[in-house]
Amino acid sequence: MTAHAELLGRLLPPLSYDPKAPGLAADLRAEGNALDRALADADVIANGVVPSFLAAQFLPDWERVCGLVPAADATIQQRMSAVIAKINEIGGLSIAYFKQLAASLGYTIEIVEPQPFRVDSSRVGDTLYIEDIIFVWQVVVEGAPNLSYYFRVGQSAVGERLLSFSDPVLEQVFNDLKPAHTFVFFSYQG
Incomplete structure (x- = not known):
């Protein structure tokens, strides 16, 4: 019995x-x-109920509530990290806010804002950008501890890659929060 x-x-x-x-x-x-x-x-x-103990079967519900649309090849770990990051975000558009947000995900970043070539402020040898470069910014991720996601039993699912590089969680969070008229690209260092 x-x-x-x-x-x-x-x-x-x-x-x-x-x-x-x-x-x-x-x-x-x-x-x-x-x-x-x-x-x-x-x-x-x-x-x-609590995202830190998130059961994989409730992950789609959490993503729906948080307004997240995961990439087709995102692993369960990456999707859980995105949910937790979304819950922890407080809002803001400043460089300091994005640096603090990256730090909460375990990253040290620098944000580079390329400037167009201007007479009287630019010098010989400076890069010539178009005028619309003011709507582009670069996130330089330095010494990222979570650059790779390994397939793990109990945390990954059938069909996921055994190893993936970069951090789609960081990129997704930044793309969700960036101003709509801007473009952000990522550069991973060391």
Whole structure:
């Protein structure tokens, strides 16, 4: 008998019912199995409430609530990291805000804003950019600790790559939060 089936059998009056009788034992086993499944599902649901214990089956719900659309080849780890980053974000458009956001994800970054060539402020040898370069910015990620995601049993799914480089989580968070009229590109160093 299952754990709950045995408990249900103990609840019966001892002289009136025999829990080992074939018909009653089948009923107790069926009800006990249902209670065992309910208890197991309750633990999964309790873990799905907090993103740090995120159950993979609730990941699509968290992404929907956070307004995230994962890349087709994103791993479960990357998708969970994106959900946690989205929940932790506080909002802002300054360089300091984006640096703080990257630091919360474990990165040290610099943001480079290329400037167009201007008379009286630019010099010989400076790069000649078009006027619209003011809408482009570069994120230089230095010494990124999480540049690679390894396939891990229990955290990855069938069909995911064994190893992926760069950080789609960082890139997705920045692309979601950047001003809509700008373009951001990433440069990973060392």
